[in-house]
Amino acid sequence: MKFKNDKYKKARGGYSRLLNITCRECGSSxxxxxxxxxxxxxxxxxxxxxxxxxxxRRKDLRCLNGHLIGVRIIYKKENRQAFRIFVDSVIKKNIKF
Ligand SMILES: [Zn+2]
Incomplete structure (x- = not known):
């Protein structure tokens, strides 16, 4: 696993970590x-x-069990596609190498 290293990363201090994202509702990955x-x-x-x-590819991001995680937006400052994540919809864990 190699981190993407680009202008977006540089704009955020050049530091990255890998997160494991799971649904808070049902615990699915x-x-x-x-x-x-x-x-x-x-x-x-x-x-x-x-x-x-x-x-x-859809306008909503959902877990495998259909729980709503976020909605698709364009982050205007960077003209970059993203999902806006709802507060407390996911659990994040750092993945250690
Ligand atoms: Zn779920």
Whole structure:
């Protein structure tokens, strides 16, 4: 596993970690995610989602059991596709190498 290293990462301090994202409602795995920079997870950018367990082509992001995780947005500052994550809809765990 190699982190994506680009202008988006640089804009967030050049620091990344890998998160395991699970649905808070049912505990099913949603995806792995490269989180750039510190701070909480408000958005998940499509280009940072790794091995999604359900479709990321729709306007909603849902877990395998249909629980709503977030809605698709364009993050205007970077003109970048993302899902806005609902507060407390997921559990994040750092993946250690
Ligand atoms: Zn769920």
């Amino acid at each position: 949603v995806c792995e995610y490269q989180k750039d920079g510190s701070g909480s997870l408000k958005r998940m950018y499509l280009d940072r989602i790794i091995e999604p367990k359900s479709s990321i």
